[in-house]
Amino acid sequence: MAADVLTRNRSYIIGTRLPFASASVLPAILGAVWAWVYHPAGFRLVHAAVAVLGVLFLHLGANTINDYFDWDLSDRINRFPTPFSGGSRCRLENVLKRESFLFMAIVFFALATSAAAFLVFLGRPLVPVIGTAGALCGLLYSVRPFSLQSRGLGELTILLAFGPLITLGMGYAACGVFSPDFFLAGIPNGLVVASILWINEFPDFEADAGSGKRNLVVRLGTAKARYGYMALLALFYVSTILLASLGVFPLWSLLILLSLPLSIKTCLFVWRNHGSPPAIVPAQARTIQFQIISAAVLILSVFLDKFI
Secondary structure, eight states: OOHHHHHHHHHHHHHGGGGHHHHHHHHHHHHHHHHHOOTTOOOHHHHHHHHHHHHHHHHHHHHHHHHHHTTHHHHHOOSSOOSSSSSSHHTTTTOOOHHHHHHHHHHHHHHHHHHHHHHHHHHHHHHHHHHHHHHHHHHHHTTTTTTTTGOOOOOOOHHTTTTHHHHHHHHHHSHHHHHHHHHHHTTHHHHHHHHHHHHHTTTTTHHHHHHHHHHHHHHHHHHHHHHHHHHHHHHHHHHHHHHHTTTSGGGGGEEEGHHHHHHHHHHHHHHHTTTTTTGHHHHHHHHHHHHHHHHHHHHHHHHHHHHH
16 A cells, blocks of 8 residues: 555656756746845745746746647647657556646645745735736646647747846845846746757657647757757857856856857767757757756856855
């Protein structure tokens, strides 16, 4: 019995895709650290911590509602699920029911709403506006008839939701102010998370096309979509350099340029293997790792700017 409970609980954790929460939690931490270093007078640690939890809950709600709506669509016909794409349903269908994902989504969105309500109580009345924008990004990305992912708008939605929207919201939650710098600080992470989505659409190409999910990779085809992947990574480096030159990020942030050879290596790998779903898996892993490393470097650079 204990083993069955453990297996089921583990399935719920896998179903949320919790290990991939770095895409949202790290930019939220970046926004909090940025606020602490550059707006120390107004910074409130409790507010920042609650906001990070709210961001996490919104992300998990978006993950689970996405699996719920993809259950009978692309997930059902996906012949090439990977550890990073194809949804989680393919690994959980014998343990969890489709309704479990709807239940989890409702719980996570309710928790995010509770976090927003607490921040309002703490004196941040506009948090629900930002939180609602984030929730709508997660819902409209999947929910039909909107399904932004099927209209070629999913990639842009993810870029905004996992980048500028998070850091802008964190700046307000932590300090009570809106600043263009908070918005700009999230652009690099948004670009990298968009590149994660982009590369994950390569092995899902057949299933997405067959289920009417006409994302940009489906519209372009994997051969042309290679250029899009490379462009997103290139824009990450360009945006980081520009933000450092504008003073949004400290010069320490340029340490991320040391990763350029590895990014070029990944791009060349994608160039050669774009049409082979099983072969593309290492590129998926490297892109996720790059998001974690790049966000960590930006966070570290802000710390270094304070203490050195």
